[in-house]
Amino acid sequence: MPNKVRLMAANYLHRAKDIVIDSNVTSLCQLIQQEKDVNIKIPLVTAIAKSKLNFALDTLISVLNSDEDYRVKCNIIRAFSLYPYAKVAAQVYQALKNENIHIQKVAANYFYHNGTAEDGLNYKTFAREAQSWQTKHILYAAANKNTPYYFTNAKQNISNELLSLYKKTDNIQEQKAIINALSEFQWNYKLIKNLGDESKNVAIKSEVTAGLVKILTSTNFPKVFNNSQFRVRNEIQEFLIEALRSKEIGSIAYAAEALQNPKALFKQYFEKNSYSFLDTVLMNLSLPKDIETYNQLEKGLYYIRGIDKEVSTKPEYNHEINWNLVTRLNQRVRGIIQTNKGKIVLEFYHKAAPASVANFIELANKEYYNDKQIHRVVPNFVVQGGCNRGDGYGSLDYTIRSEFHPNYHYDDEGYLGMASAGIDTEGVQWFITHSPTPHLDGSYTIFGKVKDGMDVVHQLEVGDFIEKIVIRF
Secondary structure (H helix, E strand, C coil): CCHHHHHHHHHHHHHCCCCCCHHHHHHHHHHHHHCCCHHHHHHHHHHHHCCCCHHHHHHHHHHHHHCCCHHHHHHHHHHHHHCCHHHHHHHHHHHHCCCCHHHHHHHHHHHHHHCCCCCHHHHHHHHHHCCCHHHHHHHHHHHHHHCCCCCHHHHHHHHHHHHHHHHHCCCHHHHHHHHHHHCCCHHHHHHHHHHHHHCCCHHHHHHHHHHHHHHHCCCCHHHHHHHHHHHHHHHHHHHHHHHHHCCCHHHHHHHHHHHHCHHHCHHHHHHHCCCCHHHHHHHHCCCCCCHHHHHHHHHHHHHHHCCCCCCCCCCCCCCCCCHHHHCCCCCCCEEEEEECCEEEEEEECCCCCHHHHHHHHHHHHCCCCCCEECCEEECCCEEEECCCCCCCCCCCCCCECCCCCCCCCCCCCCEEEECCCCCCCECCCEEEECCCCHHHCCCCCEEEEEEECHHHHHHCCCCCEEEEEEEEC
16 A cells, blocks of 8 residues: 555544454554655554553564654654553653653653652652653652652652742743642642732743643642642632633633532532632633633533533634745745744645735744744654643634645654644644644645754654744745
């Protein structure tokens, strides 16, 4: 079969739920050892892991140690979650020492999601040894999360180290990561709230609200706070009500998620307190700019009121296409993203996605993207930029239409796509893919591709900067 067909077959085996491939896993293990197309190897390792068989694990470990592509390694480490911790922990620990930051992060996230109480304090040691702050704070979060809740002194020591690191950095993205790690120790709720009060940065305030929601909805909340649980729950609920009354759209969105979560017990809270103010908060949100926050709050209101209904609010795109600009475009036009790690050259698909291309070029020419941070990186998935807040909720007061073209698919690395909160909600944020992502087809506009500089894309991490974007005609 042609490789494009094989790619889709591998991605099916990677993503399809509840499939049983035990009878084919031997041939797949043989195939992965011989496969030369890295785009097929990336999803195939997940398919092999679904068998949960020991000889399949042996194959995955062999590929992990021999393959040079970081994306293959990332998928293997993620797939290790299907196997007993004791069988893979040593391999994951070695991955923490890899020079590639994406491999480090995926390994750290493995310990965060799959770690054990017995190893909880070891993750603190791993954090101290970490080569990057991104990896370090995931590991601190793993230590706080997995160390038993009754080890309060140990968890307090971890938190003290985190607070010291918080005070030493002025990198907003690093401070966000530290707040996230602090929120894994529930008794930090007042400390986290104070960090939000002390900061004027909207991204920090959003992260603080997210951390308080995590604490309030944690499974072991009753055990941690014991006789104080009712008092503490009420305090955090009041903090979140403050967030809902604020004008910070990121904080409102995270607090609105708590409204929908049964563990937050907001239905009981509103039996004693009025929630009529939420309608005012909803009405004061600016559409289409705040559509993502609007929908979250609307879902929260439905839940509080006991309404079983899908949220249907969707603004129409309201940004006309600059056809004068589009008619000037041709295949030679390039977008040059200058980052602190190097240069990325883009080609545009202006015939397939004229609204998206024209919008991107206009924003670049207005220097909108200058000095914006890369706010989101998911290893072996996407690098995302364009947010003017740093928390993913940044936008301008318009939306453009979604543009899906039958000739373009996310079947390779380097595609330039529009971030979206739903159909026709695109605006200023965009992403570049690390590898094929066919599950995005039909949901996210493709409006270009990296022509040169994929090595730079693969190096970018949260906290890196877009210095400027230049358009060359």
